[in-house]
Amino acid sequence: MGLFNFLKGKPKLPETGKQHLSPKPDAGLPESEIKVTPKTGETLATVILNGKTGQIVVPEGNTILNACLDQGIDAPFMCESGVCTTCRATLLQGKVEMMACYGLNDEEVKKGFILTCQSLPKSAEIVISFD
Ligand code: FES
16 A cells, blocks of 8 residues: 555545545556555455456455545445445455345345445455456
């Protein structure tokens, strides 16, 4: 995580409400040559968004969405409660546990869709795609 992203914090929310539906073209993903190293209990997450790939660390007990936003990734979200599916991504590698999953049916979950606002990583590495 770069110092700029650390100082920047979560992106500013639109004045119309707490939601974010249109990611920036660069997706806010860290440069691919920047390597991040997770500590014990953390998860290394490879994130694909808007055709770009970057890596972040998801601290233990954090949702994937919160880790993305905390580290400057412009991930889409709206309700943050597992209902709207705006934060939906595909889990390509690794394991996650969803605390709630109101917006996905069983078939979608079997296909690998996850709600990142409700997903806690349960493996040392995960790969997800918002695309
Ligand atoms: S932001 Fe609505 S389900 Fe995740």
